[in-house]
Amino acid sequence: MVKTKRVLQEDIPDISYELCDRLLSQLEKAKKPLIQATKCSLDNSNYDPKLGYLTPGSKKVKTELNVASVKKMSRTIFMLEILLRNIQSGNVNTKRELYYMSKGEVKHNPLLKPLDFNEQNESDAIIDFVCEIIECYREELNCYANDRGGQTYSKQLVVEETMADGTTATIDLSALGTSPFQPKNRPQNLKLKAKQPIDFCLIVESEGTANTLVANGFTKRHNSIVVGAQGVPSNAVRGWLKRIQDQLQIPLYFFGDLDAYTLQNIYRTLKAGSAASLIRNSDFSAPEVRFLGVLPEDIKRYDLNDYPVKEGDAQEVRALKKARDALENDPFFRSRKNKGLSDILHWLLEHKRRCEQQAYFTVDPRDPQMPEKIIIEKIESGNYI
Template sequence: MAKLISVRELKIDIPKEAQILAERMLSDLEKSKRPVLEAVKTSLDNSFYNPKVGYLTPGDKRVRTELNVSSVQKLARVVFMLEILLRNLDIGAVNTKRELYYICKGLIKNDAKLRPLDFEDQVESDTIVDFIGDMLQVYREELNCFANDRGGQTYSQQLVVTETMADGEKATIDLSTLGTAPFQPKNKPQSLRLKARKKIDFCLVIESEGTANTLQSMGFTKRNNCILMGAQGVPSNAVRGWCKLIEEELAPPMYFFGDLDAYTLQNIFRTLKAGSAASLIRNSHFSAPEVRFLGVLPEDVKKYDLPFYKVRESDPAEARALKKAKDALENDPFFLDKKNKGLSDILRWLMKEKIRCEQQSLFSVDPKDPIKMEKIILEKIRNGSYV
């Protein structure tokens, strides 16, 4: 099997740590003690935000699972899944979470002794994979478990990417030579170095991949020395890591443009900028702390007379979004930090006005001008109209 690229320099030996864990569990059982597994608690109440650090970090809280009648299946599943992951590491095999679920189903189907460990659905097996990562404090990729590639389609006339393969060979990708095709970062770790043929004036991350593609088709990157990227909703690890790499290696001003609603601010922009509570142990490598929120801003709605939707509290999904916004203002350390007051104020405005305005609404400003959205975006950047 080919050698794989690492996300980072790993400070622990995963097989060795797993062996220590298994031997400790066995020793406890032999001494009639109840084995205990502990993992980092990846939730908002164990999240801390320091603007000097730039991303959410974990506190000291742990999820503690002690062997008893109700937890015996979970502990057994952890050992079962860990053995599969260790085998993959040993032979250099890789899998997605979906594939791991079916590997488990196949092993269980062919061994009656394993039937009590069976998973009803993939959510159950995904939870075990996540628990193992949080327990060992390693990334999923370091267990050779990779997500599907999603988002991050990138266009530029100035960006040149050099990728070093695991065998040492190098490939150079000049984005200006790709025609209509974008460059897309992988969720599988890559060793990339970036170079700009000319100074990059800015990097623009658009929430909607389709709208990013529209801007590109209308010549956005030909008229601007920039990097244009489509996030495709909540940013994947690939998108988050790619934005961080652009920040670190080229340091252009980075702007995010998306919908004006609570979901975009909390789940999409916050995840891109500072990571998430669910991925506390990995936010250091998968966040872009310098990205700014370009819009849609509340003042844009009035200035450009943008069409919007009323948020109906009678709708369960919209009511849930409003509740989450209220919870974020009260409990999310990112929104509680005074440095992010501008973003918190937008959330408060959304809760008060109960509206949502989509990024594509800019196409309504001058329907006969196909590049009006580009003009507005550039105007906002020039005027400092961002948070």
């Protein structure tokens, strides 16, 4: 197994110059320059239950200079120069801004026209390729996504953030009123403290349902943290929950829908990372998070409203197809440690039914605290995976 290694920002210029020197030397010797990058895909993913997240295997993407690859290789060096200037100056940019910066370079130097990006997805792919070559985080290249950690509520949590200039800012979540705390960019800059012991963190797939639980008094009645995961978790959400897991060492529970998409695209990504981000899963996954529900047995236990998968819904059909593929090829679901989760995928494929997290509101519609009571009952009874 290839261990995930994190290249720090101070090492990136030397690694980049060494790469460019090697490519130039190969050209001068009439050899075809070759660039190797970590292959970030499921067929190069390993899963070690002791680590709890997906790591890269030994496969590399090899790009050798030829007619088909000359534009990709040239664009890579072109974008790398822009990124290195940002590191040198200390400036930061989003992928969108870097796309326009590259357009500006072409605009002011017509000789660069062959390297021009027609669409942002082309420059995004090159930025990702640079990260896979150097084996670094995008943030170490001073490139930030415009995403935020999930909406977070707590009466006990205090966050201390180290700013770029070395100063610190302290945020007491209990003093934010009805506003959530949403960490952004670098959760690694955050230090967490508890004013009094925190019992658990509840991660809710739907931000709306998370907000409802909090508005109805969940964090007042329980020493807890509630996080709205906003669907497929962004890097910021994953990094934030990893911070909660490691610094507070409290149980984390995921509360979401019972369907193939939620289990594979949302929960698996949150717990073990993704194949597309193998380099960064060590800091952007929360292996200790448990699946609280909806569980298949909850449907009968709480008489929840479920419904059949729509055969004509392309997204639902595609999710079931991916579930079959996951059971055969995904090292996370193939691991014995995650048998309970793979059993749910088998159940979904067999029954072709799904149930939403909001179905708990049908149990007693006249009791606004009923979903909360069920969540706490499930936690206390160990009714989770």
